[in-house]
């Protein structure tokens with residue numbers, strides 16, 4: 001970082017402080033991770049200098065001798081990793097990837113059916129504040145009030161009555177596996193396309209510890225930076241028959257030139273993910289989720305659905321007499337970083353909902369196992385039980401930072 005340091009000491013200083021924060025805190029935000037040094041290096045290369053609108057062999061500018069090979073490698077590795085027929089690695093991030101899918105298959109005003117935002121769906125699945133809810137007739141399904149689980153019969157009924165052109169499965173806050181075959185059957189029965197957004201759990205699919213949506217979906221979208229532990233970016237995986245429509249929608253439909261430095265980092269991440277080491281990582285992510293769930297449960301916390309099958313937990317704090325927001329703020333002061341989150345049928349306002357969301361992808365990357373997750377659960381309990389005790393929060397923050405020193409995260413030398 002010598003060049004940044006001499007050119008811009010302000011940004012240099014801020015990056016260093018963020019590095020320190022990422023080392024000293026227990027990061028439980030379910031969408032975050034630590035990428036490897038190799039992925040980081042790829043994102044910081046001269047590949048950012050090159051424009052390459054188009055696709056390998058069909059570009060609009062010359063000089064693509066190397067870039068074409070990089071993009072082809074990323075595509076081949078993604079296809080092998082997920083068993084997909086066609087892959088587009090150019091979407092800038094998860095949201096534009098979803099927009100590209102809509103552009104490929106829908107017209108403004110068409111009906112889409114996705115999981116409601118306050119029930120764990122993503123903004124881009126038809127939320128009213130999102131372009132997906134403004135340009136399309138967005139219908140949504142909710143979770144079962146008693147179990148917190150996806151209610152497939154209710155989705156089927158809704159689909160048969162609103163007749164969507166596309167059904168969307170996938171989530172940002174659902175702690176259980178999804179029955180992809182059920183979604184396929186529902187889509188088929190009402191003649192809809194099925195898009196599955198695996199942004200959150202793609203790393204678990206790659207690691208073989210989560211069912212794969214690939215055999216069931218017409219189109220799968222995913223970010224590459226969550227549990228998959230790659231650079232910030234996204235891709236679209238689909239059946240061969242839809243490949244051309246998807247490619248046209250991404251470019252020239254929605255985007256200009258691809259971010260080649262990101263494409264290279266994706267290729268590196270996919271290589272890393274195709275390994276025994278990554279499969280062990282994915283297994284540990286799920287184990288750690290279970291251990292954290294058990295620890296919280298034994299301390300009287302209510303978990304939506306009672307536990308987790310994946311990397312994330314949704315905790316209902318109602319019985320603890322604290323809102324999600326003050327709990328998240330107190331936890332952050334104690335060195336444990338989470339986000340406040342709505343729970344299904346949340347009686348409270350979205351700005352201070354009833355829950356917090358916890359994820360195990362990042363801490364597992366720094367080597368946390370079952371023993372460590374038990375400790376994390378005990379700390380969370382201590383904070384939530386006495387959230388206004390400033391000296392307690394400061395003590396825990398110090399203990400957390402000490403504790404974290406034994407678990408240096410990938411990609412950072414502080």
Ligand SMILES: *Cc1c(COP(=O)(O)O)cnc(C)c1O
Nearest residue numbers: 093094095122171172197199223
């Ligand atoms: C994170 C997420 C996205 C969006 O990704 P961005 O890269 O933040 O645009 C899309 N869908 C789901 C389900 C997500 O969890």
